[in-house]
Amino acid sequence: MTALDLAFLAASVIAVAGGVLAITTRQVVHAALWLVVSLLGVAGAVLILGAELVALVLLLVYVGAVVVLVLFALMLTRAPIGPDTAHAPGLPRALAAGAVGAAVVTMLLSVLIPLAGGWGATVDRQSADSPRVAREIFTTWVWPFELLSLLLLAALIAALAVSRIQRDAP
């Protein structure tokens, strides 16, 4: 086990622990913060794998914008300090959610472990440095990429339109 393996393991443990705490905590803002910890762990793991562009974009978009917007929305509506027990799910719902989560994890693992070379599978490994990521995005995947940005633009304009309608109605 090399130092990089250890660092990867540490980052993964942080990511998983952050994720677990994010869904078990009773405080809404703390849940968002644990989500940040989890995302930082994922970014660290990706960074250790040598894809610094993906890691930084993960930080920039998810930590720097998405979770900040989540916090923003929480503060605009209500952000109580202290545990929020009014919205606690009952035991049956928690168990059902746990079962669904476990099923998803099993499915992902059954696909990802052979892909990562586990269970005796042979994998053709390719480097994922920034020039290669850039080349792939702007050659092979350029149309899906542009379609995605068009979709986001449509969502943005739709959100604006919805907010306008609500203002005019009363």
Next chain:
Amino acid sequence: MTAFIAGPNGTADFSDTPLWLSVVKALFIFVYLLVSTLLVIWFERRVIGRMQQRPGPNRNGPFGLLQTLADGMKSMLKEDLKPANADSVVFTLAPLITATMCFVSFSIMPLAGDVTLFGHRTPLQLTDLPVAVLMVLAVAGVGIYGIVLAGWSSGSTYPLMGSLRATAQMVSYEIAMGLSLVSVFLYSGSMATSQIVQAQESLWHFIPACFAFFVYVVTMVGETNRLPFDLAEGEGEIVGGYFTEYSGMRFAMFFLGEYINMFTVAALATTMFLGGWQAPFGLPDNGWWGLLWFTAKLWFFMFVFVWLRGSLPRVRYDQFMRFGWKFLIPTTLLWVVAVAFYVAAKNNWFGGPILQIAGRDYSLAVLIVIGVCASLVIVASWILGDRAERRAAERLPQIPVEVDPFAGGYPVPPLPGQRLVEPGAADDAYAATKEVSRG
């Protein structure tokens, strides 16, 4: 073209840099920033003092240089207050996030070229990444949490409002900031800071990327919550904003974070637009000389920060957001598209003949792109300027041309553009008021 994108992964050479030397460099950057912060707080108070025709702090040490040190000691000795219904863990965490994240971005700033340090030849830059500038933006994104959490965890209304403002402000101005940097990436063909400095050897980027430079300077003031954009603090409106409930050393950490963030954005501006550590007018900039020029450019921006604070009033929140979303972001997007076409034409990716004008080579495509952009700008400014003028004319209050200065019983001077009614009539009106007052 090969020279144009010579090293997309940065030109800094760290082959002769052992790990302990990196630690020494990290310590050097830390001390450099702390000393700069001590000095800039004194500098700001003195310069603001001069602008307001008063001496500023001048008691502690020569020229009052030790004033910041005295203030720091005072902060340490103050009582550490915490509101009763604050979220105690997050309340402590928030100033720590601010005070630590602000140092991180400086690790990719090239303070100078190659220097000899303890017998090793090494660039005066802690590290270099192929996507270094993205790291600065990402770290700024994490740094927002310090402000957001400080406001929320205080458990009080004004800090919450301050942090809401700060969040909206920093998230929206970061978009314009990132877009303004894109044109620099296009010009230098790299996101590594060392390569960007190399690319400015013949011409600093603030000339070819003049509009991006303007946008960056505006957004860097917005991003650091400085006047005229310090809406998150807004003393006159929301007490002290996000740090209302903080005192003592916790408050000092926010203070430190704010000033080091100023240095970070100024260092990024220096590196991206003003040629980094390179000297102007062919003066020497090899080795340690680079640090001098880098510091001088940094302090130029510090002066601009202080100057803005001394001369501009705080903008209103809706004006600030409208300016960011409706002006800065769309115009910067157009600028990026224009620069992309220009760079593509310059690299001759469109083909076309090369023309010889006054002994220099110009590709026809470059001339066409410049001509199209210039004519679009002229047409747009013509149409938009016309519309703005009409709107301004509509907004002006309708002032009657002739006024009676004694209409209200008291003499009133005319407004600009107004004319007094005939003197005879005014005298009559005056006499009438006299009679009325006599009863």
